[in-house]
Amino acid sequence: MVSRVIPVEDFDLVIFGATGDLAKRKILPGLFRRYVAGQITDNCRIIGAARSQMDDNGFRAEATQAIAEFTKTPADDPQLAGFLKLLSYVPIDAKGTEGWAVLKERMRSGVVRAFYFSVAPSLFGDIAERLADNGIADANSRIVVEKPFGRDLATAKALNATLARHFHEGQIYRIDHYLGKETVQNLMAVRFANILFEPLWNAQYVDHVQITVAETVGIGGRGGYYDQSGAMRDMVQNHMMQLLCLTAMEPPYHFDPDAVRDEKLKVIRALEPVGVDDIVRGQYRARGDEPDYLTDAENPDSRTESYVALKVLISNWRWQGTPFYLRTGKKLRARTSEIAVVFREPPHSIFDDDEGQRPNELVIRLQPNEGMNLKVMIKEPGPGGMRLVQVPLDMSFAEALGPEGADMPDAYERLIMDVIRGNQTLFMRGDEVEAAWAWTDPIIAAWENGKDRPEGYDAGSSGPEEALRLLHRDNRRWREIAA
Ligand code: NAP
Numbered sequence: 001m002v003s004r005v006i007p008v009e010d011f012d013l014v015i016f017g018a019t020g021d022l023a024k025r026k027i028l029p030g031l032f033r034r035y036v037a038g039q040i041t042d043n044c045r046i047i048g049a050a051r052s053q054m055d056d057n058g059f060r061a062e063a064t065q066a067i068a069e070f071t072k073t074p075a076d077d078p079q080l081a082g083f084l085k086l087l088s089y090v091p092i093d094a095k096g097t098e099g100w101a102v103l104k105e106r107m108r109s110g111v112v113r114a115f116y117f118s119v120a121p122s123l124f125g126d127i128a129e130r131l132a133d134n135g136i137a138d139a140n141s142r143i144v145v146e147k148p149f150g151r152d153l154a155t156a157k158a159l160n161a162t163l164a165r166h167f168h169e170g171q172i173y174r175i176d177h178y179l180g181k182e183t184v185q186n187l188m189a190v191r192f193a194n195i196l197f198e199p200l201w202n203a204q205y206v207d208h209v210q211i212t213v214a215e216t217v218g219i220g221g222r223g224g225y226y227d228q229s230g231a232m233r234d235m236v237q238n239h240m241m242q243l244l245c246l247t248a249m250e251p252p253y254h255f256d257p258d259a260v261r262d263e264k265l266k267v268i269r270a271l272e273p274v275g276v277d278d279i280v281r282g283q284y285r286a287r288g289d290e291p292d293y294l295t296d297a298e299n300p301d302s303r304t305e306s307y308v309a310l311k312v313l314i315s316n317w318r319w320q321g322t323p324f325y326l327r328t329g330k331k332l333r334a335r336t337s338e339i340a341v342v343f344r345e346p347p348h349s350i351f352d353d354d355e356g357q358r359p360n361e362l363v364i365r366l367q368p369n370e371g372m373n374l375k376v377m378i379k380e381p382g383p384g385g386m387r388l389v390q391v392p393l394d395m396s397f398a399e400a401l402g403p404e405g406a407d408m409p410d411a412y413e414r415l416i417m418d419v420i421r422g423n424q425t426l427f428m429r430g431d432e433v434e435a436a437w438a439w440t441d442p443i444i445a446a447w448e449n450g451k452d453r454p455e456g457y458d459a460g461s462s463g464p465e466e467a468l469r470l471l472h473r474d475n476r477r478w479r480e481i482a483a
Pocket of ligand 1: 019022049092094095
């Protein structure tokens with residue numbers, strides 16, 4: 001029951017940074033899977049570009065290795081042989097002048113042109129400029145821009161301005177791969193294609209919302225990058241903000257890119273500034289042989305947060321007084337990402353034995369097992385009288401859709417296909433990104449200008465004690481962090 005695969009238009013896709021980690025782990029394996037699914041035809045071309053010197057066959061060999069590793073496809077797979085024929089490679093330095101003429105020569109006319117900037121953000125402007133100056137990108141070309149999109153409002157504005165010199169907004173696809181996740185889109189379907197939830201989706205019936213993105217890994221290996229960023233920039237400003245927007249937004253008039261993004265933007269603009277008492281920062285401590293944050297970051301004085309929890313209020317009619325609690329961190333108890341909408345208790349209980357009474361919860365799980373779960377109260381089965389028990393109503397599509405449901409496309413696959421289709425609904429618009437930074441900047445500035453240090457928390461725990469108190473003082477509690 002998975003939707004029919006309709007091949008996308010023929011395209012030339014150039015991947016800048018084709019030898020990098022993201023290209024190997026996500027982009028090339030994702031494109032291969034779409035080829036196997038029949039969504040990419042033999043008349044499409046994928047051109048790798050990076051500084052490394054190699055020829056087409058060298059790139060095909062690298063792609064074979066990456067696809068073998070990340071899709072478990074044997075190197076002699078006949079479909080892989082077909083896919084490799086689509087690949088070629090052009091050595092290009094984003095800051096140099098060589099290679100651009102060769103790339104121009106390689107591009108065909110009459111097909112969709114897309115350019116994936118899978119390189120460090122400092123190169124986005126150089127590539128945009130050279131694509132335009134060399135006449136490689138036309139008015140219909142699309143560019144895909146990776147995260148991070150700036151590190152504050154000023155840098156995001158500067159980057160938007162640089163890209164805008166060469167491309168109009170309708171050509172710019174700012175990736176947030178959380179938006180490509182099946183359940184995130186399903187959240188919109190559940191809200192706006194059913195009558196059941198939307199009447200209850202407001203402050204009158206929703207007690208609070210919890211959004212959790214918990215990781216078990218530390219920052220080992222990317223300490224330098226992470227220490228310059230921290231959980232607020234790395235997770236809250238982008239991914240968690242997007243989840244909050246999709247949960248809180250008003251129904252768009254149509255499922256259309258600008259209509260959806262207009263509604264998300266209104267949510268961001270309605271966010272109240274977060275007070276110091278409503279935010280908790282943490283840094284993980286050492287566990288056994290595993291080093292603490294400061295050692296991983298190679299910065300003994302670092303005040304960068306590997307954990308953040310905050311209480312967010314939205315100043316509008318729908319959400320007045322309903323807090324959204326957000327938390328994210330490294331080295332936590334389990335790897336899980338979810339949105340939990342916790343409804344209010346019924347106004348009056350008719351049952352004598354209502355001890356088991358719990359509020360209804362709709363849990364939208366993004367990982368590890370994408371799915372949805374509605375917690376409802378029922379009578380405990382058996383002859384023990386009218387006792388109440390809460391049971392989960394599993395709304396996971398994996399089961400409902402049969403074996404194919406468990407094999408949903410990865411977020412990157414879906415998003416790249418949307419680029420080729422020219423659909424920007426699941427990509428962030430420039431004003432959205434800027435509004436998110438405008439809200440985040442004062443929080444980060446207060447930390448940077450203050451002297452406080454993040455609170456330590458045990459690796460493998462649920463985060464700092466203070467984060468528990470953030471909810472306790474509101475007579476609420478966090479959901480358990482569990483895989
Ligand atoms: P990476 O492994 O460091 O790869 C960088 C790529 O850029 C390499 O292919 C490198 O190849 C190429 N490159 C570097 N300098 C260049 C230049 N002057 N001209 C042309 N190509 C150049 O980085 P990555 O992890 O793949 O990340 C790429 C982008 O995706 C970054 O913006 C990152 O923030 C974002 N991102 C990555 C992940 C992830 O999981 N990796 C997740 C989210 C976002 P040569 O050295 O051969 O030039």
